[in-house]
Amino acid sequence: xxATTSAPSPIVTARKQLADAVAHLGYDEGxxxxxxxxxxxxxxxxxxKRDDGSLEVLGGYRVQHNTDRGPAKGGIRxxxxxxxxxxxALAMWMSWKCAVADIPFGGGKGGVTIDPRNYSPAxxxxxxxxxxxxxxxxxxxxxxxxxxxxxxxAQNMAWIMDTYSQLQGYSVPGVVTGKxxxxxxxxxxxxxxxAGVVHVTESVLRDRDETLAGKTVAVxxxxxxxxxxxxxxxxxGARITAVSDRYGALRCDDGLDVTRLFAHMAATGSVxxxxxxxxxxxxxxxxxxxxxxxxxxxxxxxxxxxAPTVKARIVVEGANGPTTPExxxxxxxxxxxxxxxxxxxxxGVVVSYFEWVQANQTYWWTAAEVAERLEQKMLIAYGGVAExxxxxxxxLRDAALVIAVQRVxxxxxxxxxxx
Ligand code: GLU
Numbered sequence: 001x002x003a004t005t006s007a008p009s010p011i012v013t014a015r016k017q018l019a020d021a022v023a024h025l026g027y028d029e030g031x032x033x034x035x036x037x038x039x040x041x042x043x044x045x046x047x048x049k050r051d052d053g054s055l056e057v058l059g060g061y062r063v064q065h066n067t068d069r070g071p072a073k074g075g076i077r078x079x080x081x082x083x084x085x086x087x088x089a090l091a092m093w094m095s096w097k098c099a100v101a102d103i104p105f106g107g108g109k110g111g112v113t114i115d116p117r118n119y120s121p122a123x124x125x126x127x128x129x130x131x132x133x134x135x136x137x138x139x140x141x142x143x144x145x146x147x148x149x150x151x152x153x154a155q156n157m158a159w160i161m162d163t164y165s166q167l168q169g170y171s172v173p174g175v176v177t178g179k180x181x182x183x184x185x186x187x188x189x190x191x192x193x194x195a196g197v198v199h200v201t202e203s204v205l206r207d208r209d210e211t212l213a214g215k216t217v218a219v220x221x222x223x224x225x226x227x228x229x230x231x232x233x234x235x236x237g238a239r240i241t242a243v244s245d246r247y248g249a250l251r252c253d254d255g256l257d258v259t260r261l262f263a264h265m266a267a268t269g270s271v272x273x274x275x276x277x278x279x280x281x282x283x284x285x286x287x288x289x290x291x292x293x294x295x296x297x298x299x300x301x302x303x304x305x306x307a308p309t310v311k312a313r314i315v316v317e318g319a320n321g322p323t324t325p326e327x328x329x330x331x332x333x334x335x336x337x338x339x340x341x342x343x344x345x346x347x348g349v350v351v352s353y354f355e356w357v358q359a360n361q362t363y364w365w366t367a368a369e370v371a372e373r374l375e376q377k378m379l380i381a382y383g384g385v386a387e388x389x390x391x392x393x394x395x396l397r398d399a400a401l402v403i404a405v406q407r408v409x410x411x412x413x414x415x416x417x418x419x
Contacts, residue, residue, distance in 0.1 A: 007300035010089035010321045017325070018092070021401040024392070031409060038088055039072075039106075040064040044134035046112055048127055051120050058127065062110040062135040064144055065091035068411035071142055072108030073098055073349060075149025075178075076156070078127075081298070082111035089299075090149075093320050093342055094349070096404035101346040101381050103353040106408075108144050110135060116151045128156045132163040139164065141174030141360065147352045148178040150298065153224065154190065158183050173359035177352035186355035188370035189348075194228035195371070196347015197318045198236065199378040200339050201292060204314060207386065213237035216290040218312070220244050220282070221297025222271050225318040225345065227262065229294055234258045238292070242285045243271050246297075249285040250277035286310060295322035302327040310336055317341040332395050340397035342404060343385055350377045 015036060022032045046058040061084055064072035074094035077087075087109050095107025112131050116124055138144055148157060157179040164175045173184030181187065188195070198212075205211055215238045219230045222245040230240045239255035247270040250256075256277060264274045272279070286293065286302070287309035295301045296318030302310065307327035315331060316339040317323065323331070323338060331338055351374055358364050365373075389399035 007303045007324055009085050010299045011085040013299070013321055013324055014089040014092045017397070017401055018405065020398060021405040024394075024398065024402055025406060025409070027409065031412075034412065035066070035405060035408065038063050038065045038091060039067055040138060041084070041088070042135055042138055043084065044131065046127055046131045046134060048123060048130065051123060058112055058114050060110070060112040060131045060134060061087045062138060062144070062146075063087045063091040063108060064138065065107040065109075066095040066408055067106035067144075068408055068415060069095075069099060069106055070104035071106060071140075072144035073103075073105035073147070073352065074107055074109040075147045076131075076152050076160075077109070077111040077149040078114050078116045078124075078151040078156075079111065079298075080113060080115040082113045086299070087111050090320055095408055096401060097342040097346050097349055098353075099404035099407040100342050100385065100400050101350050101353075101377055102407070103350060103377075105145070105349070105353065108146075109149070110146055111149070124156075125159055128152075128159045129163045132160045133167065136164055136167050139175060141172060141356070145174070145352070145356060146176045147349070148224070150223065154178060154180040154185065157185075173362075174356055177355040177359075178348075179355070184355075184359045186351055186358055186370060187365065187367040188374065189351045189355055190224065191228045191232070192351035192370075192374060193225045193318065193345050193348030194232055195374060196350065196378045197225070197229045197294065197296075197316055197344055198232045199347065199375055200344050200382050201233075201294075201314065201316045202236070203379060203382040203386070204316075204337060204339060211237070214239065215292055216241045217292045217294060218242040218285050218288050218290045219318075220249075220285055220293070220295045220301060220322075221319060222261075222265065223297065225348075226294065226296030227265070229296060229318055230256075231258045231262070233292075233294075241290055242280065242288055244282050244285050244297075245271050248272040249280045249282050250274055251280045251285070251288065252277040283309070288312075292316060295319050298322065300324060302331070304330065307331050308334070310334070313337065314339065317344045320345065328395070328397060338395065338397055340400050343381055343396065343400045346381060347374055347378060350374055 293312035299321035
C-alpha cells in the first residue's frame with residue numbers, strides 16, 4: 001500500500017509522539033530539544049554506473065539520532081519514498097525501540113532513494129557498495145551498526161560487511177547485522193521481527209485470558225516481517241484470513257495456506273492471483289472483521305481516513321510508523337488496542353544485538369538459545385510497558401515512549417554534556 005497524500009510526514013508523527021512523552025515526564029525545553037535533535041546526519045551522493053553504461057546519481061542518508069545508550073543502530077532502506085525526514089523519523093524510532101527493548105544501542109537509520117524494482121541485481125550491488133563506502137566514515141561496530149530494512153536483506157548486508165572490511169583491511173563482521181549465516185549472521189535473525197510481533201500479541205491476549213488459537217488475522221504487507229509473521233501466527237493456530245502487498249490484497253475466510261502462499265510469492269513476486277482467495281482492495285483489508293490487524297509494510301497506513309473503518313480489536317505494528325497520531329486517537333476511542341511499533345517490531349533489533357554480540361565474540365549460539373533469549377527480552381519489554389500503561393492510565397504507545405524517552409534521558413543525564 002502506498003502512503004496517502006493527506007497523511008503527515010513521519011517526522012511530524014515522531015516529533016508529536018516525543019512531545020507527548022516529554023509533556024508526561026515534565027521535562028524542560030532544553031532536554032526536549034536535545035531528545036528531538038539528531039546527533040549526526042550524513043547526506044551522500046551515490047553515483048551508479050548502470051548496466052547500459054550510463055551514469056545515474058542517487059541520494060543517500062545516514063542519521064544517528066542518539067548514542068547515549070550505545071552505538072547507533074538501525075536499518076538501511078531502499079525505497080523511492082526515502083527522504084531525509086523519513087530517515088530522521090525512523091532513526092528516532094530506533095532510539096526508542098532499543099531503549100524499550102533495553103539493549104545497549106542508540107538509534108540510527110539510513111536509506112537510498114531508489115525503487116529497487118527498476119534495477120538489476122548487479123546494479124543493486126554497486127549501489128549498496130558505493131553507499132557503504134560513502135557512509136563508512138561514520139559507521140563501525142563501535143559507532144553505528146546498520147541492518148536490513150525495507151527492500152534490503154541478508155545479501156545487501158554481506159556486501160556492506162565486505163565493502164567495509166575491504167576499506168579496513170580485515171574482516172569486520174560486527175559492522176552490520178542481518179548478515180547471511182556463512183559470514184557471521186545469527187540463527188533466527190530473518191524471522192526475529194515476526195517472532196517478536198507474535199510474542200507481544202500473545203502477551204496482550206494472555207492478559208485477557210485468551211490465546212491465538214482460532215483468532216483471525218489480516219496481515220498488511222507481505223515482505224520479510226509480514227510474511228514470516230503470517231507463518232508464525234498460523235503455526236500457533238491463528239487463521240490468516242487476508243494478506244496484501246504493494247500490488248494488491250486478498251481474502252480467504254477459511255484461512256490462507258501460508259506455505260502455499262510463500263511458494264506462489266516466490267514464483268510470481270506477489271501475493272496477487274493466489275488460487276482460492278478473493279481479490280480485495282488494500283482499504284478493504286484494513287476494514288475486515290478480524291481479531292488482529294498487523295500492518296507490516298510502511299508508514300501512514302492507519303490514518304484519519306482508514307482508522308475509523310478498523311474492526312480488529314488488536315492492531316500490532318510490524319511496520320515502523322504505520323499509525324498517524326490522529327488515527328491513534330480514533331483507534332483508542334474505538335477501544336482498539338494498538339501494540340506500538342517500538343515494542344511490537346523490536347524483535348528484529350533484539351536479534352541484531354545478539355548477532356553483534358556473537359560476531360564480536362566470534363562465538364555463535366544455537367537457534368534455540370536465540371529464540372529463548374528473544375522471547376525473554378520481548379516478554380520483559382512488554383511487561384514493563386503494560387505496567388506503566390496501567391499505572392499511568394496510558395495507551396501502550398504512550399507508555400512505551402515514556403519508558404524509552406526516560407531511559408535515554410537518564411543515560412544523557414548520567415553522562416552529562418561534553419565539554
Ligand atoms: N530495520 C529494522 C527495524 O526497523 C531492524 C534494525 C536493526 O536490526 O538494527 O527495527
